[in-house]
Amino acid sequence: MRIIKSVAFGDWLLFTRSQPLPDFVNDQTHTDDGLMEEAGDGAECLREAKSRIRDILFSFPDGLRMSCLEDHYQMSCNERLPYLSLGFSSVETFVLHLTGDVLQVKYTGEGLKLYPIVPKQPDRPMGQVLYPADAVGPSLSFERVKLPEVPAGKYNLEIFVAEVYHPHKFWFHLVGEEYAEALEKLMDQMEVTYCTALGFKYRMPEATVQVGQVCACPYGEQGYHRAVITDVRPAPEPVKVFYVDYGSVGTVPRSFLRFLPLDFFRLPAQALLGRLANILPAAAEGWTREASKTFLSLVDQNRILYAMVLDRSPSCVSLCLCDTNGSTDLHVNDQLVELGHAVFRNQSMDAAEPAVEEVSRPVPLGPDSSPAAAVQRRPPSPAPLAELWSGHTTPSEIDRLLQETLGAPAASGM
Structure with missing residues (x-):
């Protein structure tokens, strides 16, 4: 397919590769x-x-x-x-x-x-069984946990941050029996499975190490986690994986890869991508390492935060965060502004911003700070400054033009 414009600021025109272009396109544009x-x-x-x-x-x-x-x-x-x-x-x-x-x-x-x-899997030799009957095969992928529908403009969502890159890119968990607590139970079951002789049953043959394959693999010294293979280099090079419950990316030796039993696959992937709402980096070059470290210090130690959803898209949630664990409320978005790392800005999640210096670091999970054992907290005080700078996500120009041309699509779960 080719997509071009008849004039610089005109409508988009779509053509198949084999379709000849009209004269006015050939004369005025390039493909x-x-x-x-x-x-x-x-x-x-x-x-x-x-x-x-x-x-x-x-x-x-x-x-x-x-x-x-x-x-x-x-x-x-x-x-x-x-x-x-x-x-x-x-x-x-x-x-x-x-x-x-x-x-x-x-x-x-x-x-x-x-x-x-997903690249096509090589043909399996006749009679060769590569995947255990109770494990996730090559055609399945994780479902992502769904963000609850909550009223806008209120701190009514409890979360804790799992991985921080910078204030406009962090991964978080929802607090609750069906979310963080369910993941904690699953991690205990995985430890029993993969840290005993039973784990050898799920070793992955080389022929199954393919991009898109669901698996389990260690994350540093923190035991086995659920993951998806995202890049495979020629053996014996390690493979790149994405840890679906924490938002982390890592490389893992092939010998450490394990199949994931179907029982461990049913819980949706728990990591949700978030960004702090209505602030921009104060530095012209983008988020500095110091800004990212400061943000990490405000949300680490597995502390449970109240979140206000200001904007959402299928891929990211724009949030105001509030820490009510201390004697006074700490509004995280406002705090970054007060410390000189950010400025307020009415910004949608599709807006461009300067390049950033990332601090890719998982938030430490303390041994005595399980979200399941969280104490009762006060609701946060109202009206943080960042809340007042509300923004709205707008569709791209090509989305709008295609909808005008093709009509509004039917409701879809995709």
Whole structure:
């Protein structure tokens, strides 16, 4: 598929690859085919971008809106999506170029959404059983935990932060019996399974080590966690994985990979992606390491926080956070402004921002600070300053144009 404009600020026009272009298109425009794929530096840049985009999409099993891709690429890779340097005039045309081997595009009730393409598995030799009967096979993927529908403008959601990159990229857990407490019980069961001789039953043969495969693997010295393989290099190189319950990314030796029993697969992936609402980095170059460390210090030690949902998209939640564990309430968004790390700004989750310096660090889970044992806390005091700078997410221009052309889509669960 090719997507072009008849004039610089005109409507988008979509053509199949085999469809001849009208004369007015040939005369006034050029196609967005990407001109640097075969060049040396351009080819390496394209391969790196494809790998990074694939990693990002595997962290969103429910799909990522196309309008959010550029923002998430910047947050995850600490640089802007390089579509211009690769010969494309827009993110949309670059995305369409990747539909053959990296991603697929689906039009849903939430607009255009992107899903990773899982490489085709090699043919299994006849009679060879590679997957245990009670384990997750190659065609399954995790369901993401759903954020409850809560009234806007109130601190009515209890969470704790699991992984911090910077104030506009952190992963959090919901507090409750069906969320954090259920995950804690699951982790205990996984420890019993994988730290005994029973775990050898689930060792993964080399033929099953494939991108997209659900697995279990250690995270440092913290035992086995649920994960998805996101990148595989030639053996014996370690593989890259995404830990679905914490938002962490890591590399793991092949010998440490284990199949995940179906009983451990039923609980939805617990990590939800969040960002602090209505603030921007005070520094022109973006979030500094000091800002990220300060944010980490405000939310670590497994402390339970009250959250106010100000904006949400299928991939990210924009929050105001309040810590009521002390004698006075501490509004996290406001605190970053008061300390000089951020400024207030009316900003939607699709807005561009400067590149950032990330502090990729999981929040430590203390042995005596289980969320299941949380004490009763006061509701937070009202009206933090960040709450007053409310913003709204807007669809991308291509979403709007396609909806006008194709009509409003039917309701979809995708």
